[in-house]
Amino acid sequence: MVELYWLQGAVPETAAPTAEMPPWGETKVVGTRQPRVDAYERVSGSAVYPRDFTLPDMLHAALLLCPHPHARVKAIDTSAAEKMPGVRAVLTGRSPGADVPWYGRGDKAASRLFDDHLRHEGDEVAAVAAETPDQAFDALRAIRVTYEELPFVLTPEAALAKGAPSLHAWGNRYGEPSVYERGDLAAGFAAADAVVEGTYSTACELHAPMEVHGSVAKWDGSRLTVWDTTQGVFAVQQAVAEALKLPLAHVRVIGPYMGGGFGSKLEGGKYTVMAALLARATARPVKLFLTREQEFLVTGNRPANTMKVRVGAKKDGTLTAIDYHSMGSGGAYPSGAGTAFLATDLYTCPNVRAVDENVAINAGRARPMRAPGFPQGAWALEQALDELAGKLGLDPVALRLKNVPTVSQRRGNQPYTSTGLAECLRQGAKAFGWDEARARAKGTGPVRKGVGMAAALWGYGGGPPSTAIVKLFTDGSVNLNMGAADIGTGTKTVMAMVVAEELAVPLDRIQIEHADTGTTEYASPSGGSKTVPSDSPAVRAAAVEVRSKLLALAAEEMKVPVADLALDGGSVVSRKDPAKKLAVTAVPGLQRQQVLVGVGTRGPNAEGKVVSEFAAHFAEVEVNERTGEVTVTRLVAAQESGRVMNRLTFENQVRGGLVMGLGLGRTEERVLDRQTGKMVNANWHDYKIPTALDVPAAQEVLSVDPKDTLCNTTGAKGVGEPATIPTAAAIANAVANAVGVRVKDSPITPPRLCALLHARGKVG
Numbered sequence: 001m002v003e004l005y006w007l008q009g010a011v012p013e014t015a016a017p018t019a020e021m022p023p024w025g026e027t028k029v030v031g032t033r034q035p036r037v038d039a040y041e042r043v044s045g046s047a048v049y050p051r052d053f054t055l056p057d058m059l060h061a062a063l064l065l066c067p068h069p070h071a072r073v074k075a076i077d078t079s080a081a082e083k084m085p086g087v088r089a090v091l092t093g094r095s096p097g098a099d100v101p102w103y104g105r106g107d108k109a110a111s112r113l114f115d116d117h118l119r120h121e122g123d124e125v126a127a128v129a130a131e132t133p134d135q136a137f138d139a140l141r142a143i144r145v146t147y148e149e150l151p152f153v154l155t156p157e158a159a160l161a162k163g164a165p166s167l168h169a170w171g172n173r174y175g176e177p178s179v180y181e182r183g184d185l186a187a188g189f190a191a192a193d194a195v196v197e198g199t200y201s202t203a204c205e206l207h208a209p210m211e212v213h214g215s216v217a218k219w220d221g222s223r224l225t226v227w228d229t230t231q232g233v234f235a236v237q238q239a240v241a242e243a244l245k246l247p248l249a250h251v252r253v254i255g256p257y258m259g260g261g262f263g264s265k266l267e268g269g270k271y272t273v274m275a276a277l278l279a280r281a282t283a284r285p286v287k288l289f290l291t292r293e294q295e296f297l298v299t300g301n302r303p304a305n306t307m308k309v310r311v312g313a314k315k316d317g318t319l320t321a322i323d324y325h326s327m328g329s330g331g332a333y334p335s336g337a338g339t340a341f342l343a344t345d346l347y348t349c350p351n352v353r354a355v356d357e358n359v360a361i362n363a364g365r366a367r368p369m370r371a372p373g374f375p376q377g378a379w380a381l382e383q384a385l386d387e388l389a390g391k392l393g394l395d396p397v398a399l400r401l402k403n404v405p406t407v408s409q410r411r412g413n414q415p416y417t418s419t420g421l422a423e424c425l426r427q428g429a430k431a432f433g434w435d436e437a438r439a440r441a442k443g444t445g446p447v448r449k450g451v452g453m454a455a456a457l458w459g460y461g462g463g464p465p466s467t468a469i470v471k472l473f474t475d476g477s478v479n480l481n482m483g484a485a486d487i488g489t490g491t492k493t494v495m496a497m498v499v500a501e502e503l504a505v506p507l508d509r510i511q512i513e514h515a516d517t518g519t520t521e522y523a524s525p526s527g528g529s530k531t532v533p534s535d536s537p538a539v540r541a542a543a544v545e546v547r548s549k550l551l552a553l554a555a556e557e558m559k560v561p562v563a564d565l566a567l568d569g570g571s572v573v574s575r576k577d578p579a580k581k582l583a584v585t586a587v588p589g590l591q592r593q594q595v596l597v598g599v600g601t602r603g604p605n606a607e608g609k610v611v612s613e614f615a616a617h618f619a620e621v622e623v624n625e626r627t628g629e630v631t632v633t634r635l636v637a638a639q640e641s642g643r644v645m646n647r648l649t650f651e652n653q654v655r656g657g658l659v660m661g662l663g664l665g666r667t668e669e670r671v672l673d674r675q676t677g678k679m680v681n682a683n684w685h686d687y688k689i690p691t692a693l694d695v696p697a698a699q700e701v702l703s704v705d706p707k708d709t710l711c712n713t714t715g716a717k718g719v720g721e722p723a724t725i726p727t728a729a730a731i732a733n734a735v736a737n738a739v740g741v742r743v744k745d746s747p748i749t750p751p752r753l754c755a756l757l758h759a760r761g762k763v764g
C-alpha cells in the first residue's frame with residue numbers, strides 16, 4: 001500500500017490525558033458556535049494574502065511553461081528576452097544555482113528544477129523577472145525554445161502498452177503494484193449467497209484554489225524570507241533550504257493567510273525556489289505567482305482512477321469477500337494514486353484482496369487532494385455495496401450495519417472501540433428520514449426522485465510533533481504562538497477557544513501569531529484532517545502551564561493553597577471561599593514578571609483509543625429522464641469526529657466537504673485532448689466546480705457525539721476529509737435509486753446518463 005508521505009509519523013503511537021491534564025468534561029467555550037477570530041479581516045479584504053503582498057522595489061516574475069505533453073529542450077535562446085524593456089533577469093536550467101534536483105533527492109530525483117526532458121504540458125522551461133507583470137509576460141514571448149516533440153501517453157493503459165514512450169529512466173511504473181491480502185478470497189466468494197462485480201472510474205479533478213500558487217522572495221544578505229501561500233510553512237522552509245543549500249535557520253517562510261489548498265499546498269513549489277534565484281540574481285524582492293491556467297496545469301490534481309470491485313455476502317448481508325483493484329496515475333512525476341483504503345478497512349470482512357497500481361502518464365503530477373484516494377475508493381466500493389444490497393433485497397443501511405468493524409485489520413488490529421460508524425449510519429438515517437424516503441414514490445413524469453447513501457472512514461488522527469507557546473500579559477491579554485497554517489478551516493479560532501477554555505479570557509483578548517518559521521513553533525503542514533487533533537493538545541498544554549504559573553503566584557498573595565484556586569472570568573477565585581478573589585491583573589507575581597509563558601508539546605495519542613473518524617452521507621436527487629439532468633435536492637451528513645471544538649466551523653467545514661463531493665459526483669473533470677495531449681479546460685469557465693446553483697439549500701450536518709474522546713487531551717479528531725469522502729457515492733446511489741441505471745464513471749453528466757437510459761430504452 002502506498003502510505004502517504006505527509007501522513008507518516010502521524011499514524012498514532014499512542015498515551016492519554018493525565019492527572020495533570022484530565023480530559024475535559026463539560027466545556028464552556030469549546031464546543032460553542034464562534035465566528036472566526038479573523039472573520040472581519042477575511043471578509044473586509046484587509047487580510048493580506050501572499051498574492052496581495054507587495055514590497056518596495058519588488059520585481060514581478062512570470063513562468064514559461066512547456067506547450068507540449070512530451071518534449072525535449074534542444075536549445076533555449078534568451079538573448080532577445082533579456083533586452084526587452086524592464087527585464088532584469090531570465091532564469092533557465094543553465095542559470096547559476098538553477099540545476100537543482102526535484103521530486104526526490106540526489107540521483108533518485110525524478111526531475112530537475114528546469115528539466116530538459118519535459119514530461120507534461122506545463123513543465124517549467126524558463127522564468128523572467130521584470131519591473132512590471134506585463135513586461136515579464138511580454139519577455140516570455142521573446143524566449144526562443146527549440147523543442148523536440150516526443151510521443152506521449154495520457155492513460156495508464158497506454159503507458160503500460162508495449163513500445164510506449166518512457167517518461168522515466170526506470171520506465172512508467174511508480175513501483176510494483178501494491179498488494180494487500182487477508183483470508184482466503186476464493187473461499188470467501190464460495191461462501192457468498194450473492195456476488196456483484198463492476199468497474200468504476202473517477203475523473204481527474206483539480207484542486208482549483210481561489211488563490212493561485214506563488215511566493216514573494218526577498219534576501220537580506222545570506223538570509224532568505226519567503227511569503228508563501230501554503231498549508232505548511234515548515235515544509236516549504238525545508239524544501240527551499242534543501243534546494244538552495246541553505247541552513248534552515250537562514251530560510252524564513254511566512255504564510256499568515258492562504259486562499260485554499262485542499263492538499264495542493266502541502267509542499268514547497270518550484271516557483272518559490274525560482275523566485276529566490278531571481279531575487280538573488282537581481283538583488284531585488286521578486287514576486288512569482290502562477291496564472292490561473294498555469295495553476296490548472298502544474299499544481300497537482302486528484303488522479304483519475306479505474307477500480308474493479310467484486311464483493312460477496314451472505315443472505316443476511318455479512319460480507320464474505322472483497323476483491324478490489326485500482327489503477328491510477330500520479331501523473332508525470334511520482335505521487336500517490338492508491339485508493340484501496342476503504343476496501344480493506346471500512347467494513348469487517350475476513351477475505352480481502354486489494355491491489356493498487358500507479359503509472360506515469362504525460363500529464364500534470366498528482367498531489368494529495370482532500371482525502372487522497374478515499375473519495376475514489378468510496379465511489380467504487382459504496383456503489384458496489386449498494387448494488388449488493390439490491391441483489392440481496394436488503395436495505396443499504398442495514399447491509400452496512402451488519403459489517404461495522406471492531407478492529408482495524410489493516411493496522412495491526414488497532415481497535416475501533418468507537419461506535420462511530422454505526423452511529424453515523426443510524427443517526428444519519430434518522431435525520432434524513434431514510435425509511436420514509438425509500439418508501440416514497442419516485443414519480444411518474446420525466447423527473448424521477450431517488451435517495452442514496454454511502455459511508456466512510458478516515459484513518460489518520462493526528463499526533464506529535466507540535467509545539468505551542470502561550471503568553472499572559474500584565475493586562476490579562478494573551479498571545480498564542482503556533483506554527484500551523486489556518487487553511488480556511490478556522491484553525492486559529494479553534495485554538496483561541498482552547499486557550500479561552502483554560503485561561504477564562506474572552507476570545508477578543510487573545511492575539512495569535514502563527515505560520516512563520518522565524519517566530520513560531522513547529523507544526524506539521526495543515527492537512528490530513530490532523531491539524532486540530534495534532535496541535536490543540538499542544539495549545540492546551542501551553543495554556544495549562546500559564547494557568548499553573550498564575551495560580552501559584554496568586555496562591556502566594558492570597559495565602560490559599562494553590563489546589564483550591566481556579567480562574568473565573570478575569571479573577572483568581574478560591575473554590576472553597578468564593579469571597580477570596582484576586583483580579584488576574586492584580587496578581588503581584590504577574591506584574592513583577594511582566595509576562596507568564598507556557599510551552600506545550602504534543603504527546604503521543606492514548607493507547608488503544610480510536611483516532612479514526614467516520615461518516616455517513618445521505619442524498620436525495622431528482623433526475624430528468626429526458627435530459628439526463630441530475631439535481632441534488634437534499635444532503636445529510638452524519639460525522640463522528642471526536643469532540644466538536646467549534647460547532648459553527650465544524651458545520652461549515654462539512655458543508656464545504658459536501659460541495660467538493662458534489663463536484664466529484666456531478667461536474668468536475670480534467671479533459672485532455674487525445675490528439676494534442678493538452679488540457680482543454682484549464683480555466684474556471686470550462687472546468688466545472690459546483691456553483692451556488694448546484695448546491696442544495698437543504699443540507700443538514702450532524703455531529704454524532706462520540707462515546708470516546710480520550711484519544712488525546714482535547715478529544716478532537718479531524719473533520720475536513722471525512723466530510724467529503726462518501727458524498728459523491730451517495731449521489732450516485734441516489735441516481736441509481738431514481739432511474740434504475742447506475743453511472744459508474746464520474747462525473748454523472750447528462751450525456752453519460754442519457755446514454756445509459758437510452759441503452760435501457762428508458763428515455764421518456
Ligand code: MOS
Binds near residue numbers: 261368
Ligand atoms: Mo489535505 S489532501 O490533507 O491537505
